[in-house]
Amino acid sequence: MVGFALVLFWFFTAIFADTIAMYDPLAIASGMKNKVPGTPLPDGTGYYLLGGDGLSRDVFSRMVMGAREVLIIAPAATLFAFMVGITLGLPAGFFGGRLDIALSFLANLVLAFPVILLFYLLVTPEIVKTGIPKYLAAVLFLFPIIFLVILFNSRFFVQPPKRNIYIGITLIVGLWIYLGLAWNADPLGIVSMQPNVLIVFVSVVFVNSPTVFRIVRGIVLDIKTRDYVAAAQTRGEGPWYIMLWEILPNARGPLIVDFCLRIGYTTILLGTPGFFGLGVSPDSPDWGSTINHGRKLLSIYPHPALVPAIALMSLVLGLNLLADGLREESLRD
Amino acid sequence: MGCVMLLMVPAALIIGVLAGMREGSRLDRALSTLSIATTATPEYVSGVIFIAIFASSAVGLKWFAGTATSAMDQITFNNFTLPVVTIALYGIGYIARMTRASMAEVMTAQYIRTARLKGVRFRNIVMKHALRNALIAPFTVIMLQFPWLLNGVVIVETLFNYKGFGWTLVEAAGNNDIELLLACSVVAVFVVLITQLISDIGYVFLNPRIRIS
Amino acid sequence: MTSQPYDGPILEIERLSISFFTRLREIPAVMDFSCTIMPGEAMGLVGESGCGKSTVALGVMQDLGGNGRIVSGSIKFKGRELTEMSQHELRKIRGSEIAMIYQEPMASLNPAMKVGKQLIEVPMIHQGASRSNAHELALQVVTDVKLPDPERIMTAYPHQLSGGQQQRIVIAMALMSKPSLLILDEPTTALDVTVEAGIVELVKDLGTKYGTSMLFISHNLGLIPGTCDRLCVMYSGEAVERGSITDVFDEMRHPYTQALFRSIPLPGADKNASPLIAIPGNFPLPHERPPGCNFGPRCDYFEKGRCDAQDIPMTTVPGSDRHQTRCIRHREIDWTEPPKARKIFEKTEPGEVVLRLDNLKKYYEVSANSMFGSGGQKVVKANETLSLEARESETLAIVGESGCGKSTFAKVLMGLETATSGRILLYDQEIQSTPIEERATDTVSGLQMVFQNPFDTLNPSSTVGRQIIRALEIFGEGSSDAERSERMLELLDLVKLPREFAGRMPRQLSGGQKQRVGIARAFAGGAKIVVADEPVSALDVSVQAAVADLLMEIQRQNKTTLLFISHDLSIVRYLADRVLVMYLGHVVEIGSTDRVFSPPYHPYTEALLSAVPIADTRVRKRSIVLEGGIPSAMDPPPGCPFQTRCRWKSRVPGNLCETQVPPMVRMAAGHDVKCHLSAEEFASMEPVIEIVAR
Numbered sequence A: 001m002v003g004f005a006l007v008l009f010w011f012f013t014a015i016f017a018d019t020i021a022m023y024d025p026l027a028i029a030s031g032m033k034n035k036v037p038g039t040p041l042p043d044g045t046g047y048y049l050l051g052g053d054g055l056s057r058d059v060f061s062r063m064v065m066g067a068r069e070v071l072i073i074a075p076a077a078t079l080f081a082f083m084v085g086i087t088l089g090l091p092a093g094f095f096g097g098r099l100d101i102a103l104s105f106l107a108n109l110v111l112a113f114p115v116i117l118l119f120y121l122l123v124t125p126e127i128v129k130t131g132i133p134k135y136l137a138a139v140l141f142l143f144p145i146i147f148l149v150i151l152f153n154s155r156f157f158v159q160p161p162k163r164n165i166y167i168g169i170t171l172i173v174g175l176w177i178y179l180g181l182a183w184n185a186d187p188l189g190i191v192s193m194q195p196n197v198l199i200v201f202v203s204v205v206f207v208n209s210p211t212v213f214r215i216v217r218g219i220v221l222d223i224k225t226r227d228y229v230a231a232a233q234t235r236g237e238g239p240w241y242i243m244l245w246e247i248l249p250n251a252r253g254p255l256i257v258d259f260c261l262r263i264g265y266t267t268i269l270l271g272t273p274g275f276f277g278l279g280v281s282p283d284s285p286d287w288g289s290t291i292n293h294g295r296k297l298l299s300i301y302p303h304p305a306l307v308p309a310i311a312l313m314s315l316v317l318g319l320n321l322l323a324d325g326l327r328e329e330s331l332r333d
Numbered sequence B: 001m002g003c004v005m006l007l008m009v010p011a012a013l014i015i016g017v018l019a020g021m022r023e024g025s026r027l028d029r030a031l032s033t034l035s036i037a038t039t040a041t042p043e044y045v046s047g048v049i050f051i052a053i054f055a056s057s058a059v060g061l062k063w064f065a066g067t068a069t070s071a072m073d074q075i076t077f078n079n080f081t082l083p084v085v086t087i088a089l090y091g092i093g094y095i096a097r098m099t100r101a102s103m104a105e106v107m108t109a110q111y112i113r114t115a116r117l118k119g120v121r122f123r124n125i126v127m128k129h130a131l132r133n134a135l136i137a138p139f140t141v142i143m144l145q146f147p148w149l150l151n152g153v154v155i156v157e158t159l160f161n162y163k164g165f166g167w168t169l170v171e172a173a174g175n176n177d178i179e180l181l182l183a184c185s186v187v188a189v190f191v192v193l194i195t196q197l198i199s200d201i202g203y204v205f206l207n208p209r210i211r212i213s
Numbered sequence C: 001m002t003s004q005p006y007d008g009p010i011l012e013i014e015r016l017s018i019s020f021f022t023r024l025r026e027i028p029a030v031m032d033f034s035c036t037i038m039p040g041e042a043m044g045l046v047g048e049s050g051c052g053k054s055t056v057a058l059g060v061m062q063d064l065g066g067n068g069r070i071v072s073g074s075i076k077f078k079g080r081e082l083t084e085m086s087q088h089e090l091r092k093i094r095g096s097e098i099a100m101i102y103q104e105p106m107a108s109l110n111p112a113m114k115v116g117k118q119l120i121e122v123p124m125i126h127q128g129a130s131r132s133n134a135h136e137l138a139l140q141v142v143t144d145v146k147l148p149d150p151e152r153i154m155t156a157y158p159h160q161l162s163g164g165q166q167q168r169i170v171i172a173m174a175l176m177s178k179p180s181l182l183i184l185d186e187p188t189t190a191l192d193v194t195v196e197a198g199i200v201e202l203v204k205d206l207g208t209k210y211g212t213s214m215l216f217i218s219h220n221l222g223l224i225p226g227t228c229d230r231l232c233v234m235y236s237g238e239a240v241e242r243g244s245i246t247d248v249f250d251e252m253r254h255p256y257t258q259a260l261f262r263s264i265p266l267p268g269a270d271k272n273a274s275p276l277i278a279i280p281g282n283f284p285l286p287h288e289r290p291p292g293c294n295f296g297p298r299c300d301y302f303e304k305g306r307c308d309a310q311d312i313p314m315t316t317v318p319g320s321d322r323h324q325t326r327c328i329r330h331r332e333i334d335w336t337e338p339p340k341a342r343k344i345f346e347k348t349e350p351g352e353v354v355l356r357l358d359n360l361k362k363y364y365e366v367s368a369n370s371m372f373g374s375g376g377q378k379v380v381k382a383n384e385t386l387s388l389e390a391r392e393s394e395t396l397a398i399v400g401e402s403g404c405g406k407s408t409f410a411k412v413l414m415g416l417e418t419a420t421s422g423r424i425l426l427y428d429q430e431i432q433s434t435p436i437e438e439r440a441t442d443t444v445s446g447l448q449m450v451f452q453n454p455f456d457t458l459n460p461s462s463t464v465g466r467q468i469i470r471a472l473e474i475f476g477e478g479s480s481d482a483e484r485s486e487r488m489l490e491l492l493d494l495v496k497l498p499r500e501f502a503g504r505m506p507r508q509l510s511g512g513q514k515q516r517v518g519i520a521r522a523f524a525g526g527a528k529i530v531v532a533d534e535p536v537s538a539l540d541v542s543v544q545a546a547v548a549d550l551l552m553e554i555q556r557q558n559k560t561t562l563l564f565i566s567h568d569l570s571i572v573r574y575l576a577d578r579v580l581v582m583y584l585g586h587v588v589e590i591g592s593t594d595r596v597f598s599p600p601y602h603p604y605t606e607a608l609l610s611a612v613p614i615a616d617t618r619v620r621k622r623s624i625v626l627e628g629g630i631p632s633a634m635d636p637p638p639g640c641p642f643q644t645r646c647r648w649k650s651r652v653p654g655n656l657c658e659t660q661v662p663p664m665v666r667m668a669a670g671h672d673v674k675c676h677l678s679a680e681e682f683a684s685m686e687p688v689i690e691i692v693a694r
Helices: A002-015 A057-096 A097-111 A117-123 A125-130 A132-157 A160-183 A193-222 A227-234 A239-275 A286-296 A301-333 B002-021 B026-040 B044-056 B077-107 B110-117 B122-160 B165-174 B178-206 C053-061 C087-093 C114-128 C130-146 C150-155 C163-175 C193-210 C221-227 C245-250 C255-263 C406-416 C441-446 C463-475 C481-494 C498-503 C510-523 C541-558 C571-574 C603-611 C681-685
Strands: C013-021 C025-037 C042-046 C066-076 C098-101 C181-185 C213-218 C230-235 C238-244 C353-367 C377-391 C395-399 C421-426 C446-449 C529-534 C561-566 C580-582 C586-592 C619-621 C663-668 C669-673 C690-691
Touching: A002 A301, A057 A097, A057 A132, A057 A286, A057 A301, A057 C580, A097 A193, A117 A132, A117 A193, A117 A239, A117 B122, A117 B165, A117 B178, A125 A132, A132 A160, A132 A193, A132 A239, A193 A239, A227 A239, A227 C681, A239 A301, A239 B110, A239 B122, A239 C230, A286 A301, A286 B044, A301 B026, A301 B044, B002 B026, B002 B077, B002 B122, B026 B077, B044 B077, B044 C013, B044 C580, B077 B122, B110 B122, B110 C098, B122 B165, B122 B178, B165 B178, B165 C066, C013 C053, C013 C114, C025 C053, C025 C066, C025 C213, C025 C238, C025 C421, C042 C053, C042 C221, C053 C066, C053 C098, C053 C181, C053 C213, C098 C163, C114 C130, C114 C163, C130 C150, C130 C163, C163 C193, C193 C221, C193 C603, C213 C221, C221 C245, C230 C255, C238 C245, C255 C541, C353 C406, C353 C561, C377 C406, C377 C529, C377 C561, C377 C586, C395 C406, C395 C571, C406 C529, C406 C561, C441 C446, C446 C510, C446 C690, C463 C481, C463 C498, C463 C510, C463 C541, C481 C498, C481 C510, C510 C541, C510 C669, C541 C571, C561 C571, C571 C681, C580 C603, C586 C603
Parallel strands: C042 C213, C042 C230, C098 C181, C181 C213, C395 C561, C395 C580, C446 C529, C529 C561
Antiparallel strands: C013 C025, C013 C066, C230 C238, C353 C377, C353 C421, C580 C586, C586 C669, C619 C690, C663 C669
16 A cells, blocks of 8 residues: 555645645745755754755745645535536436537547647637636536536435535535635635636646546446336336445445546646746746746756656655555456 | 657567466566556656666766757667666556456466367467467557657656746646647647557457447 | 376365455354265265355365465375465476366467467476477367367357357366366356356266366256256255265255255245245354354254254264265255145136237347448348237246347337337337337336346445335325335235335345345335346245245236246246246247146257256256357248258158248147248157156
């Protein structure tokens, strides 16, 4: 369970990033420019454990804070991608027919589009001006709410009071977060997202959901021929109950495995715009942009780029190993 | 790109088949770990590491050139190896894992047991009975790699300063040249769609169960 | 061929023990197993699933996989020890001297290789034959296994052949090098009965023709008398009894064998007068076997202190031909004593008509070329003019092979599909075009279904109790959660499951227990009509009887109408009041069970009856083997659906059979047959099954 250990390590690093990081990741200490790892600060207050970068900032602290950035956005983006993929994949696989053809075509279309192009297109000021990224966000972020509402309604429609409570809570909390994230119009002003981050986030969700869609659709096609699905149909269950409560729980195995793999993939993807200096602000400690900054002086001072590169690699490796372990575990019984 | 495919596909298939033919063996474990490690390394990380190791003037081995700018005029082993290997590495891991999974599944199939109990040699079981069946699934995956390959091309071209398609794209975005950007998109999508078509035709060729009547 | 003259036993297995090793523990799969097969002899190996019979076969092939190992004992093939052979020597024997045939023909053929190529591989490896010689040999063997048009078959891919044809190819492959020993592991289980009958006949003929010894593994006792000379019964990893067919069938000396025969529906069994006796309890798990006799806890003759005190050895039954049993008390037990505590039931009289079908038709439209969608529409006639009546507390069996339209019929009845034309009347209410979403709750809860596959019928990620409660919720039973969970516990009582099962997950239950939960769920809303789609065919024989009896009992209590869909005529004869025989979407015969099972028959019913294996040496069957396979419903033959395979066709004047669908002819009150044959021809029919009194 090396994978689990690696993931856990980065997870805790992210949680306690404030305690672990010794210096402000943006703070500049004079005389520490491109210093090798272990160099003490000139004022004698401590060391730059992993050296200083081209702007005399602490590489170690930047790496630790970068972990936090990655571990917030990557799982969240993956989760959203799953919500979208599941909400569309279930009916496509279950009903088949024209709906399936249309949705599958759409998914293939998105898949045929190189991710990097999408990043570039969405970030380009002219396109941002048209509001496309924003509308995209508005549509994509709606799916989790739809998903939860259908989930509770199909399960509890036989007991209206219970259903109303669950759906009420979902709608209030969901719409509040939705307003904050997608439209930056949170009435309470707590939930918000930087427009740059939003674009990256949206494009990551956008390119990941078709793959999830295809996986879900495939599993549904398999499971819907099972007798327990037929049993649910013959007792008059609605299609959404069957999809969400009979099929989905039994699809969880492969989905959880894919979830782990996909977080890794998303982490890589999130680094990509950073690497090109797109989206996220240039000073941010996220790993992709740090590598980008570091690579210019790579042949002379490798460490500022190498440290986040290895960090990213180990996290993704951990996630992949974890997914593999989970898959083997699920095959056992 | 051709170079990449030429290096990536055979290498990945060989690794996958070797790992999958005896599931759980030491060879399998070693190759699987290797392929997981390479999939965990995006091009912008492996590229950086390669430059640091093989081309860095401070601590590196200085075997290869750290840029491919000169490869535009003349492709040499020295200036082109690193970019090609960088792109190929990520794909190798991915395809090898797919091939391994599919091979391992085929090796447990009943007809492989039938062949074994017919007295067929292990080598012939792998070559004649398992291989074709095991390649059906990864084949589509290989072709689906294309969009991702384009991704890698853009990154690697930037990293190694090779002024090709990807570089044009980056330039276009940098100059806010929306027309050029859209043109690039059209070219990219077109290339991808062509590969999808090839993949469908190849699939029919590999899998005798699908026949156009 | 390398076969030097040898006249000792072909296969000698002595005190063989095989175990599988997992990370947790050693799981013994076969213990202390011995058997001998003489040249030309056919040995049957019978037992329920998990008893280790397939492991024995794999042990002989020395192909136990990564974690299986022979712990002790020896396997000698023609006097040579197999367990000590090198991989190289084994490879020379496999395929050339020992060949094996498996259950799933489709899975045992390489899907990406032409059939011919797979066949000629065998002589090319073992005899170094040239390609053309091997091809000639293959052609000859393909002709031997009675496949039409061998040249064409040789160039086909496996998926282009039907299941029966595939199995014939697998048999041909096994016979390519004329082996001395042929191991058949459930070779017909995946096939339809009429196809099965053809394969069994073929195996028997070829065994004689090639002089091959056979090890025939099956869970179906009925197949043994026709194919084998000797028999070995296995239970929980041990051979419990072995001997000649007549010894074991008629003078069994082990309580398990006796219980097994008492739990299968033989001709003469009757659900009211002489019901089946299920074996109590469950099959022990390999790591939870009891001390002493493995069958002890389920045995009627169990004696504490003796049966569970020591390992029971195999002992010879005096005065017989190599008849042995693993029972310590076999000399004390009175084997002729009739079973005690047999409950006898009053025959229930059917009540009013609750369900009536009138000329029901169901056609599907499929596009002929799905790849381009422009090839024009084709119509699959899944159900053709289906008419029937079912009464209260009656059991109506619907019999037919795969593709006959019985599942489509169930779907239309349940409302998962709507009828193309015709009427379905449920208590005078037309429901043929009401899909299930639009049906009233009590219509839905009154018409429920029990499914075939016990491993599939329950949602694996939800507890047993939760699933029954959900059914209660949706049927609007009970007004509060507490009331519903009380009702759920009562339902568990009804199907005779302990109440603790409410909190269990389906994977913790055995097949029979899952099927009981499925029944409880179907009766949650007080169903009046239950469609049971092969509810017992996937269960082991000893469990089948118990589940079938449970259904009967609930039926008696609730006056339920049971529509029992099955391909197994033995169980149908046992529990149905009336039988309906379907072929290619047509009802070809309908009538009371007695009438359908005795002449005059529809020609298809006649063949079906002849094909059903019966585990009784007293029964004499006329063998009627149908030629060819079932035509596709996409492209049915013109005229009578059965005309392509009918052996009576020549007795009908003109080409009536090929041009006209025959009318339903009334044979007797409530017995209709869809056939062109004249009354005289019908009168000349002889019974297929006769019980020879001794």
